Amino acid sequence: xxxxxxxxxxxxxxxxxxxxxxxxxxxxxxxxxxxxxxxxxxxxxxxxxxxxxxxxxxxxxxxxxxxxxxxxxxxxxxxxxxxxxxxxxxxxxxxxxxxxxxxxxxxxxxxxxxxxxxxxxxxxxxxxxxxxxxxxxxxxxxxxxxxxxxxxxxxxxxxxxxxxxxxxxxxxxxxxxxxxxxxxxxxxxxxxxxxxxxxxxxxxxxxxxxxxxxxxxxxxxxxxxxxxxxxxxxxxxxxxxxxxxxxxxxxxxxxxxxxxxxxxxxxxxxxxxxxxxxxxxxxxxxxxxxxxxxxxxxxxxxxxxxxxxxxxxxxxxxx
Ligand SMILES: [Zn+2]
Numbered sequence: 001x002x003x004x005x006x007x008x009x010x011x012x013x014x015x016x017x018x019x020x021x022x023x024x025x026x027x028x029x030x031x032x033x034x035x036x037x038x039x040x041x042x043x044x045x046x047x048x049x050x051x052x053x054x055x056x057x058x059x060x061x062x063x064x065x066x067x068x069x070x071x072x073x074x075x076x077x078x079x080x081x082x083x084x085x086x087x088x089x090x091x092x093x094x095x096x097x098x099x100x101x102x103x104x105x106x107x108x109x110x111x112x113x114x115x116x117x118x119x120x121x122x123x124x125x126x127x128x129x130x131x132x133x134x135x136x137x138x139x140x141x142x143x144x145x146x147x148x149x150x151x152x153x154x155x156x157x158x159x160x161x162x163x164x165x166x167x168x169x170x171x172x173x174x175x176x177x178x179x180x181x182x183x184x185x186x187x188x189x190x191x192x193x194x195x196x197x198x199x200x201x202x203x204x205x206x207x208x209x210x211x212x213x214x215x216x217x218x219x220x221x222x223x224x225x226x227x228x229x230x231x232x233x234x235x236x237x238x239x240x241x242x243x244x245x246x247x248x249x250x251x252x253x254x255x256x257x258x259x260x261x262x263x264x265x266x267x268x269x270x271x272x273x274x275x276x277x278x279x280x281x282x283x284x285x286x287x288x289x290x291x292x293x294x295x296x297x298x299x300x301x302x303x304x305x306x307x308x309x310x311x312x313x314x315x316x317x318x319x
Contacts, residue, residue, distance in 0.1 A: 029109035
């Protein structure tokens with residue numbers, strides 16, 4: 001492997017406009033377009049993705065065409081490894097091969113987006129109210145143990161978090177990186193949601209409803225909190241700490257309209273399912289004593305989130 005393709009690629013990439021670059025990333029879903037790449041179904045850290053030219057613009061570059069220009073039709077988003085591979089073997093990865101792979105990937109991304117990015121497929125037919133859709137999905141998905149699933153779920157149905165946030169009107173940023181370069185850019189520790197209110201913010205950490213709430217028994221009539229509960233509690237407090245430390249820097253870099261006021265942010269941890277746990281009295285007492293003693297972090301279980309929503313839905317529909 002010589003350095004030649006690098007030397008040729010860099011000046012060309014600089015000529016990409018930021019709009020074309022952003023549009024290419026959006027159409028690819030922030031994923032590599034190479035078939036079956038490990039990053040073709042999961043968005044990686046954006047730093048490993050590159051916008052590659054399908055037809056080269058400079059003589060000697062892979063798939064050179066003197067009539068080529070830089071636009072959305074002539075670029076493909078690839079991870080760094082696949083970018084190297086396609087440029088090293090332009091005879092195998094021809095213009096038509098790359099265009100077909102790129103279009104297939106964009107099509108798959110578009111259909112995933114249409115389904116609300118749900119790993120479990122389309123929304124149930126015939127239900128339109130987002131509250132009812134969320135409740136219906138909870139009734140069939142409450143045993144899903146993937147945290148990623150629930151993060152996507154709340155991103156899709158922010159109304160469910162509004163109930164947790166005590167009815168205040170919050171704007172939600174999903175998968176926010178606190179301590180990063182900007183309010184929603186990469187580079188810091190990941191927080192599942194940052195809810196922004198006109199006068200404050202709330203940090204929200206989402207675990208799975210299947211995560212246990214209690215651990216082992218400790219001396220007769222007390223139980224220890226579970227590893228997941230302790231971990232989630234430390235995670236959200238750590239994110240809050242970083243957020244407080246970096247708030248001044250983030251605000252200094254943000255546009256005036258995008259600045260955020262932070263005063264003693266409240267933290268929320270959504271975890272577990274009390275109905276499924278069916279605790280005895282001793283276990284319930286241990287769990288309640290523990291969660292009430294957690295200063296600054298409100299622990300809410302998934303069944304509590306959805307029973308609150310059900311009451312809200314019934315009130316709205318007059319049931
Ligand atoms: Zn790849």
